[in-house]
Amino acid sequence: MSVRLDDLDRKILAELQRDATQSLDDIAKEVGSSKTPVWNRVRKMREAGVIGPTTVLLDPDALGLEACFFVLIRTSEHEAEWQQKFLATLRARPEVLEAHRLAGEIDYILKVRVENARAYDVFYQALISEVRIFNVTALLSMEEIKFTTQLPVK
Amino acid sequence: MSVRLDDLDRKILAELQRDATQSLDDIAKEVGSSKTPVWNRVRKMREAGVIGPTTVLLDPDALGLEACFFVLIRTSEHEAEWQQKFLATLRARPEVLEAHRLAGEIDYILKVRVENARAYDVFYQALISEVRIFNVTALLSMEEIKFTTQLPVK
DNA sequence: GATGAAAACGGCTGTGG
DNA sequence: CCACAGCCGTTTTCATC
Numbered sequence: 439m440s441v442r443l444d445d446l447d448r449k450i451l452a453e454l455q456r457d458a459t460q461s462l463d464d465i466a467k468e469v470g471s472s473k474t475p476v477w478n479r480v481r482k483m484r485e486a487g488v489i490g491p492t493t494v495l496l497d498p499d500a501l502g503l504e505a506c507f508f509v510l511i512r513t514s515e516h517e518a519e520w521q522q523k524f525l526a527t528l529r530a531r532p533e534v535l536e537a538h539r540l541a542g543e544i545d546y547i548l549k550v551r552v553e554n555a556r557a558y559d560v561f562y563q564a565l566i567s568e569v570r571i572f573n574v575t576a577l578l579s580m581e582e583i584k585f586t587t588q589l590p591v592k
Numbered sequence: 593m594s595v596r597l598d599d600l601d602r603k604i605l606a607e608l609q610r611d612a613t614q615s616l617d618d619i620a621k622e623v624g625s626s627k628t629p630v631w632n633r634v635r636k637m638r639e640a641g642v643i644g645p646t647t648v649l650l651d652p653d654a655l656g657l658e659a660c661f662f663v664l665i666r667t668s669e670h671e672a673e674w675q676q677k678f679l680a681t682l683r684a685r686p687e688v689l690e691a692h693r694l695a696g697e698i699d700y701i702l703k704v705r706v707e708n709a710r711a712y713d714v715f716y717q718a719l720i721s722e723v724r725i726f727n728v729t730a731l732l733s734m735e736e737i738k739f740t741t742q743l744p745v746k
Numbered sequence: 747g748a749t750g751a752a753a754a755c756g757g758c759t760g761t762g763g
Numbered sequence: 764c765c766a767c768a769g770c771c772g773t774t775t776t777c778a779t780c
Contacts, residue, residue, distance in 0.1 A: 462775095477774080477776095492649075493646070496609065501744075535738075586689055589652055589705060617756080627756095
């Protein structure tokens with residue numbers, strides 16, 4: 439069951455994505471409305487799950503997480519049981535920030551943030567010891583050109 | 593110039609990542625401290641850039657963004673001028689959520705969120721018309737297995 | 747939906763240990 | 764560096780137009 443979002447909703451979402459610490463008054467002013475309707479819409483969109491968690495974005499380098507890998511995975515196993523274990527492993531590992539099942543020759547892609555290349559190898563060894571994997575290619579990021587969690591709402 | 597983070601700092605960061613709407617009192621209770629030290633540490637970490645923007649995570653499907661692509665790019669051009677234009681293009685495009693320059697055979701990877709395959713093609717055509725690119729492979733996500741912005745802080 | 751009021755709450759500051 | 768306390772802005776609810 440989806441939710442219809444009008445233009446005002448989308449403007450509010452854009453503001454919340456930009457800075458979720460803004461007061462309702464500020465948002466209302468920005469989107470050309472007033473406090474109450476903005477508040478009601480935000481509440482409804484939260485209940486509907488359009489708006490998920492409020493969070494802070496941290497600087498990975500400040501945490502010592504200086505290496506980012508994209509991991510391309512091919513597997514020969516496609517049984518339900520294998521997949522269950524694979525997914526559970528990925529979800530349990532905090533260094534795996536993203537995981538997608540893909541269409542085409544490559545079966546999965548992961549985004550992994552770790553301290554350094556050695557820490558990636560530890561992760562890699564742990565992964566292939568837990569689940570059978572046919573082929574793995576790791577792409578090392580040299581530079582994060584762009585990173586945003588702001589989805590285009592227009 | 594980096595910042596030294598002690599155990600308490602990291603606990604606070606974990607809580608803020610989990611839910612940035614929590615009150616200072618709640619966080620203080622959770623990390624075994626009290627309001628004032630938590631507040632001072634948060635302020636300092638903000639100033640130091642360890643803590644970046646506060647934002648909300650939206651449901652892409654609710655916004656009609658049902659297609660996610662990872663785009664692998666090879667190029668033959670490595671001059672500064674070409675790169676400048678390429679980066680500017682990526683940064684200007686809101687459907688590009690992430691872009692990394694890579695080590696190895698593949699030069700760049702993009703994460704792109706769009707409405708559907710047709711919208712991706714529009715993006716793709718626009719991209720290759722703006723900058724010269726040698727080879728592009730698009731990986732289509734069938735299922736988002738995991739997505740988190742929470743970096744491991746321990 | 748807009749406006750305004752009122753209550754509870756939390757961010758933020760200052761003083762003192 | 765932490766505890767306590769007070770002020771002020773904001774959230775949240777409610778009543779009215």
